[in-house]
Amino acid sequence: MPDLSINIAGIEMKNPLTVGSGTYGHHGNFNQFFPVETMGVLVPKTVRPIEWPGNPPRRVIEVPSGLHSSVGIPSISWEQFEAVDAPRLRDLPVPVIQSVIGRTEVEYAEVVARASALNAFQGLELNLSCPNLKQGGLDFGYDPDAAYKLVKRARQETDLPLVAKLAPDYSSLVSVAQAIEAAGADAVALVNAPRAMCIDIETLKPMIGNGVGALSGPAIKPMAVYMVWTLYRSISLPIFGMGGVANYKDVIEFMAAGAAAVAFGTVSYVDPMALPRALVDLETWLVEKGIDDVKSLIGAAHGSDFQRPAPLKEMKHAV
Amino acid sequence: MEQINASVVSNEPLTGEYWLLQVDAPSISAALEPGQFVNIRVSGEHGPFLRRPFSVYRVSSDRTRLQVAYKLVGEGCRLMRDTLRPGTTCDLIGPLGTGYDLPAEARTIALVGRGIGIAALPTLADLAASRGITSHAFLSARTRDNIVGTEIFSHHGGMVFLHSDDQPGGVTMVTDHLLAEASKIDFDAIYVCGSNRLIRAADTLARKLNIPAQSAMEQHMACGFGDCHGCVIEVNLDPAGEKKAYREVCHYGPVFNTWEVVNA
Secondary structure, three states, X not given: OOEOOEEEOOEEEOOOEEEOOOOXXXXXXXXXXXXXXXXXXXXXXXXXXXOEOOOOOOOEEEEOOEEEEOOOOOEOOHHHHHHHHHHHHHOOOOOEEEEEOOOOHHXXXXXXXXXXXXXXXXXXXXEOOOOOOOOOOHHHHOOHHHHHHHHHHHHHHOOOOEEEEOOOOOOOHHHHHHHHHHOOOOEEEEOOOOEEOOEEOOOOEEOOOOOOEEEEOHHHHHHHHHHHHHHHOOOOOOEEEEOOXXXXXXXXXXXXXXXXXXXXXXXXXXXXXXXXHHHHHHHXXXXXXXXXXXXXXXXXXXXXXXXXXXXXXXXXXXX | OEEEEEEEEEEEEEEOOXXXXXXXXXXXXXXXXXXXXXXXXXXXXXXXXXXXXXXXXXXXXXXXXXXXXXXXXXXXXXXXXXXXXXXXXXXXXXXXXXXXXXXXXXXXXXXXXXXXXXXXXXXXXXXXXXXXXXXXXXXXXXXXXXXXXXXXXXXXXXXXXXXXXXOOXXXXXXXXXXXXHHOOOOOOEEEEEOOHHHHHHHHXXXXXXXXXXXXXXXXXXXXXOOOOOOOEEEEEOOOOOOOEEEEEOOOOOEEXXXXXXXXX
């Protein structure tokens, strides 16, 4: 059988499949359709240091091949997360990368330190790209200087591997990713859902309760593959690729573009068995192709002669 | 709760703009409680992308088959009509959500439905009948032929009051019927689905009579099983409506107490 294992920043994954934060399970309930340990690593919904009800309804709108949404990361209190969710996550038979977000640099540092101290996680994902919050997230994900300072600060708060989740913005993607690498992040995850809008032609007003929302699902996949491909050529960090992934073919495509691991997101709302089915199909495909190690797919689209850039140690001002 | 590919038994016109889909789904049918729903995926090459949530209209007496009544609006329902033929399979997830609470001591209940909302009530009428509880139905729709399920409610022996908006003037509304009957009958609970006006009327009456009232609610959904947090509505956390919060219709509902949803 082919070797499916992947190691990203010291996190041992038995296969390269994972889930996009906030798209799988809720409040510690992770086995509704298949055992959580089917995947290589679990990324649960983003937590924040404050309780928050989330954005007003309407929160979801179906669009062609995708979902327009603005949920706004509804959050239980940190005390409740620590008392109820964290022990459940700690006991899961799968490595966990906990996604975190703050409104300010100080709040990010605080949530990183607190999450790290729970001794429940194998890594932390810094959500620098939530499209649906008024403060935090994209304030840092679009600005290389802010991203650098934030990751540098977070780096001081934890020894856990840090994964920075990035926004799909052409103008800042490379410079932000280089800043994050220089600041000491261990990996990047991309793409988060791009900002989007639907307008009701009767009222001439935005349809989603928050006005502005996000676009996710298969509609964004080619854009996401391009951005993974771009970062593979721009930084040395391992990449968690995502954005519209629905089946094993998409997994192969993202890995060929440069992803070391691939996340299933919005598709799980529609087809909750997509991930375990893709795992079986991926293994079958590798056997049929005579490929004995899934790692050989990483970056294959760049050609065998291509060399990734050397690690960045200093902030590089690309803008 | 599980995802299955259920064999389609039949898929035929019901009445008015409604069609009735029947599938073989023993595990889901056996576990289903009145008011719970199923989430159906019908998809052509390019969509629709999301599943479609439906209340379960009826479960067969041997609890192996379930029926979904659907109105022919939108691409998803037209695909349901055109592609779910006997011999094909239907991808569905269920049973989902929290259903109606039928108190053990209840003897007489009122079922109040409008339009497609009526489709959420026959399973409750069936459960009530099995416990010897009398249910009286108050049903309305825009047109007479769009009132579904009248024969199910009358079969159980309770009274059935009908109103359609296309009736000639001066005809009594179902809420007037409900108030009139409530002055003669001791209702132990009221169950509603279909319009905010009916929910308000049921809630007002229930508070006056000091009996429970519940309503099945709708909201646009993505997953239907609690993961996406997309289908929230604002609810009252206390009967006075002083504290409010968002609650997922797929998880906390679709059935809520009427005091939770009135003026929330």
